[in-house]
Amino acid sequence: MIQRPIPTLAMLASLLLAAGAAHAQKTPAPVGIAEEAVISGKVVDIDANSKAVLVQGPKGNIVEIVGGDEAKNIGNVRKGDIVTLTRAAAVVAALEPLDSKDTALMEQVERTSRAPEGGKPGVMREITTTITAQITKIDTANRTVTFRGPRETLRTVKVRDPNIDLTKIKQGQMAKIVVREVVAITVKSPNAG
The missing domain is CATH 2.40.50 (OB fold (Dihydrolipoamide Acetyltransferase, E2P))
Incomplete structure (x- = not known):
């Protein structure tokens, strides 16, 4: 037990x-x-x-x-x-400069999918977070942005989408940032491939 x-x-x-x-x-x-x-x-x-x-x-x-x-x-x-x-890895899905008067905000949407009936249990959760935050650092060489969100904590996230132009974002500027993360839990037999 x-x-x-x-x-x-x-x-x-x-x-x-x-x-x-x-x-x-x-x-x-x-x-x-x-x-x-x-x-x-x-x-x-x-x-x-x-x-x-x-x-x-x-x-x-x-x-x-x-x-x-x-x-x-x-x-x-x-x-x-x-x-x-x-x-x-958490990645930036969208990045848009905003007016400096905008207020820091955060909204999160989760989508969950589960393994089909009859098999081993499993779950996948995709979390999309839209944040209005102040950009505190831009690293164009490593394609990362660091921002201070509504909870006053700093977060650094990779920008993998080559269509997002980091030169249009300035340090100290407010921006709307969409971050996507995926967490999955799977169960398999040890001899399953």
């Missing part, structure tokens, strides 16, 4: 990323840049009644995942299955 604290699916992503992000990256990223991370762990125990699964992470840490109503395929999880958390 599993007897540990019960983190939600969102808390799991944070816990696994915190425990394994340094392990997953070959070189440390500059502070504030969300780089891609892939962390896998092995299922060591399952309680189908409570929809709880214990997963041993890359450093031997054990995390309990408890699925809510969305965990329809929990009965298909077996000891030894591999749980993988993939967090894609």
Whole structure:
């Protein structure tokens, strides 16, 4: 019987990323840049009644995942299955200069998709954040922008779209920034390709 604290699916992503992000990256990223991370762990125990699964992470840490109503395929999880958390790098999808009188704002939209019935459980969450923020630094060589949003924290994000012209944005200017991030959790049998 599993007897540990019960983190939600969102808390799991944070816990696994915190425990394994340094392990997953070959070189440390500059502070504030969300780089891609892939962390896998092995299922060591399952309680189908409570929809709880214990997963041993890359450093031997054990995390309990408890699925809510969305965990329809929990009965298909077996000891030894591999749980993988993939967090894609946050990237700027749009960047538009604004009037300097604009106020810092943030709006977030999440889309969630789940694995089909009958297979192994899985979930993918795409988060699109639209932020009105002050640009504090532009690095055209590395194609990154650093901005101060409504929470007064600095964040640096990559601009991969070659159609976004960073020369039109100035330090100190307000801008509308659309950032996209994707987090996915999948479960596979150890012998599945």
